[in-house]
Amino acid sequence: MHEFELIRQVFREADYARPGGAVVRSIGDDCALLHIAVGEQLAVSTDSLLEDVHFPAGADGFLLGQRALAVAVSDLAAMGARPLAFTLALSLPRADVDWLRELSRGLQAMAQQTGTPLVGGDTTRGPLNIGVTVMGTVPDGQALLxxxxxxxxxxxxxxxxxxxxxxxxxxxxxxxxxxxxxxxxxxxxxxxxxxxxxxxxxxxxxxxxxxxxxxxxxxxxxxxxxxxxxxxxxxxxxxxxxxxxxxxxxxxxxxxxxxxxxxxxxxxxxxxxxxxxxxxxxxxxxxxxxxxxxxxxxxxxxxxxxxxxxxx
Amino acid sequence: MHEFELIRQVFREADYARPGGAVVRSIGDDCALLHIAVGEQLAVSTDSLLEDVHFPAGADGFLLGQRALAVAVSDLAAMGARPLAFTLALSLPRADVDWLRELSRGLQAMAQQTGTPLVGGDTTRGPLNIGVTVMGTVPDGQALLxxxxxxxxxxxxxxxxxxxxxxxxxxxxxxxxxxxxxxxxxxxxxxxxxxxxxxxxxxxxxxxxxxxxxxxxxxxxxxxxxxxxxxxxxxxxxxxxxxxxxxxxxxxxxxxxxxxxxxxxxxxxxxxxxxxxxxxxxxxxxxxxxxxxxxxxxxxxxxxxxxxxxxx
Missing domain, CATH: 3.90.650.10 (PurM-like C-terminal domain)
Incomplete structure (x- = not known):
């Protein structure tokens, strides 16, 4: 299955990937576009989860999706930031759309729980690797260090x-x-x-x-x-x-x-x-x-x- | 070698990972902190490069570093955005510090050429996978779609x-x-x-x-x-x-x-x-x-x- 269609079908249609609020443009262009309010700084963090390193092999897609986003959003919490959005860099051994839909459901559950919409991604064939970059905002000078x-x-x-x-x-x-x-x-x-x-x-x-x-x-x-x-x-x-x-x-x-x-x-x-x-x-x-x-x-x-x- | 020290030694000391300009805090905390000027939108894009998929196996670290960042920054160019910073999610089969230093030199060359400082990262053991998330800014409403x-x-x-x-x-x-x-x-x-x-x-x-x-x-x-x-x-x-x-x-x-x-x-x-x-x-x-x-x-x-x- 074509990378572009894979991303489109599973992620672009997802409820948690719709533009709105601070998300001016979501998935589908070269970049996402986000609005940052005056007086706010951007907080950014990247985490990767690898099979057999960060989670047991054969893990359920839904659970993995929840956990991958929660782990990343936790870094925003630690800075006192409010979630803005996340991007997903996904490497998958095969284009298993059923499993992807489960992963997406898990991401959606945590996206909705924490108010962190998906705004972009990249899907490639390779050993299972879930890379999440989260962005948040914090009033100038008030981040927890x-x-x-x-x-x-x-x-x-x-x-x-x-x-x-x-x-x-x-x-x-x-x-x-x-x-x-x-x-x-x-x-x-x-x-x-x-x-x-x-x-x-x-x-x-x-x-x-x-x-x-x-x-x-x-x-x-x-x-x-x-x-x-x-x-x-x-x-x-x-x-x-x-x-x-x-x-x-x-x-x-x-x-x-x-x-x-x-x-x-x-x-x-x-x-x-x-x-x-x-x-x-x-x-x-x-x-x-x-x-x-x-x-x-x-x-x-x-x-x-x-x-x-x-x-x- | 401890993940934390690895990142510290190779990336934290790098010239292209120093705070300054829009980078309020760089590597070393839970998140990086970035300043976004009033009237600017944030543009974000994520790319992963995998061995044997996006580049030949056994590739030179320096060349790979250059290419990984160039490919990601190109998405900012396509939106008409000016680079702000990037994060790196690196998965490596072994903690080969010499190779990492070469990769870092390549990233640095492209970081300096394009004005895109490194502000955060995550390094884990696994099949070689270079994930780059770039952030840039574009005046409100002027992004190229x-x-x-x-x-x-x-x-x-x-x-x-x-x-x-x-x-x-x-x-x-x-x-x-x-x-x-x-x-x-x-x-x-x-x-x-x-x-x-x-x-x-x-x-x-x-x-x-x-x-x-x-x-x-x-x-x-x-x-x-x-x-x-x-x-x-x-x-x-x-x-x-x-x-x-x-x-x-x-x-x-x-x-x-x-x-x-x-x-x-x-x-x-x-x-x-x-x-x-x-x-x-x-x-x-x-x-x-x-x-x-x-x-x-x-x-x-x-x-x-x-x-x-x-x-x-």
Whole structure:
């Protein structure tokens, strides 16, 4: 099937690929055209998902579509940006239109949930590779940066961790008794409302993709601070604990792909935060120094590997 | 090697990935941040290049880098947009830093030639796949669309065609006597100045990626017109002709990847166009009707296959 017709048939007709709002021109020309409001900056991020690297082989198209877009939109959330649009670079071993329609349904579900229309793409024959570039907008100077952590602030996470790593165990075992893990892995919820709430509050933010400790390390390095994390305060997903009370705490610290936000703020904003985002947990504090220090309930340092989740 | 460090070492330190101008934040955070001037629209396009599909296996990193970015920037040229930035989604079979540095040098050469800084990326292990998303800006309402062709206009091409297809023959034969073909294939020159010159001149434009006849077919369909192309007026690259006087004319009509612009304009603008872009050639005219009609010197219809260059 001709590339052009493939894209046309499946994606161009899709509800989530129609022009409207900020989308002046969508799929079908050399470029899409987007309107950016005065006073807004453009936020851009690119992610690729590869079979056997980022998701199990033979994955369901619908689930994969949801997850591919959610993972990318999560980067917008981490900047405090509002989604504008996304483009899709798809490499497929064969032009399987039924599977493509499922993928498209999954993309559509997440596109509608997050308000992120599809505006362009490229489909080629090759090993399965789903490349998503998301664009969003953020008021000038208000983006949440990794470099914004300040000594004296609290360190927070937006919700429980470890679910994605636990889900991969379950998926490998063919065990379907953990719907919460399944949902956490296949349709992580980009923390867009929280990211936008955090704007202008003088803290740092990022989303947990490599693992809490590894990502906290990135924030510490960019901010030039030390992050002290209290191990007992790190929220562990209850179904991960049910699956393995022994291993779940490590999944929460080192497992990737949870797409919760890790962020800092001053204590006086904590009550307002908790009122609006009850799942958020304070897990530590920002100090002078460098690196990440993991401590136990008595404040004693705990050894850990900083590796986290790595693709290479 | 850790993904994060890989990106850091090779791309973050690159001269073409520094913040500055419209780039408020470059690589290193969850998203890049870009400034869009008031009165400008954002133009976005995504392209993937795969080994054995879009370029020969074992290709030189430098050449590949040049070509990957040129192909993507050509879509900005076809909209009349000015480049703003690009992101790179790279899948690599191994973390070969020497090869990556060559790829980066090639990207840098084209980034500097076209004024398109790198602002973000994602590197994963997998079959070689180079995904480039380019962003540009165009004054509100002035983008060149495929749908803009009007009966009575002339049909033009920005320069000679057939070089890329000829180059693939030469590359397969290991023959290096055709430096012009080699250059046309590995570093096509995005027609940015011409695209920007064509803004506000009431015509249509696209870049030749699928082949002249196939791409003219897209323009005819989007514009709801018939495009009449005079076979003898289509400029054929001289080195393609030197390689095969028999086959070169067909390469010019049906071969893809030349990244010249095909565009329409009214006759009264032709002299100004030719003064500034002497390589441009008038190859036909826009009529009422539909589809593409190829005619010989006497105006008689010539049969042709509309297939062009296809990935599927």
């Amino acid at each position: 990794r470099s914004g952590a300040k000594p004296g602030q609290q360190l927070w996470v937006s919700g429980p961790l470890g679910a994605a790593t636990a889900a991969l165990q379950v998926l490998q075992d063919g065990d379907n008794d953990y719907p919460g893990l399944f949902a956490a892995y296949w349709s992580p919820r980009p923390q867009l409302e929280l990211g936008q709430w955090l704007r202008g509050k003088d803290g740092a933010a990022l989303d947990v993709s490599d693992g809490l400790l590894a990502d906290a390390g990135h924030m510490a390095a960019e901010s030039g601070v030390r992050l002290v994390i209290e191990r007992e305060l790190v929220p562990v997903h209850p179904e991960a604990l049910a699956l393995s009370a022994d291993r779940a705490p490590e999944w929460a610290l080192c497992g990737g792909d949870d797409y919760q936000l890790v962020f800092t703020l001053f204590e006086q904003q904590a009550a307002a935060l908790q009122a609006q985002f009850p799942q958020a947990c304070c897990i530590g504090r920002v100090c002078e120094g460098q690196g990440v220090l993991l401590v136990d309930g008595q404040g004693r340092p705990v050894e850990f590997s900083r590796r986290g989740y790595q693709h290479f | 495929r749908s803009g062709a009007k009966p009575g206009q002339q049909l033009w091409v920005s320069g000679p065609l057939g070089a890329a297809t000829a180059a693939l023959q030469v590359l397969q034969d290991g023959d290096n006597d055709y430096p012009g073909l080699f250059a046309a294939y590995w570093s096509p020159r995005p027609q940015l100045e011409l695209g920007q010159w064509l803004r506000g001149k009431d015509g249509a434009a696209l870049d030749v990626s699928d082949g002249l006849l196939a791409d003219a077919g897209h323009m005819a369909a989007e514009s709801g017109v018939r495009l009449v192309i005079e076979r003898e007026l289509v400029p054929v690259h001289p080195e393609a002709l030197a390689l095969s006087a028999d086959r070169a004319p067909e390469w010019a009509l049906c071969g893809g990847d030349d990244y010249q612009l095909v565009f329409t304009l009214f006759e009264q603008q032709a002299a100004a166009l030719q003064a500034q872009f002497p390589q441009a050639c008038c190859i036909g005219r826009v009529c009422e009707g539909q589809g593409v009609l190829l005619v010989d010197g006497q105006g008689r219809p010539v049969e042709f296959s509309r297939r062009g260059y296809q990935h599927f």
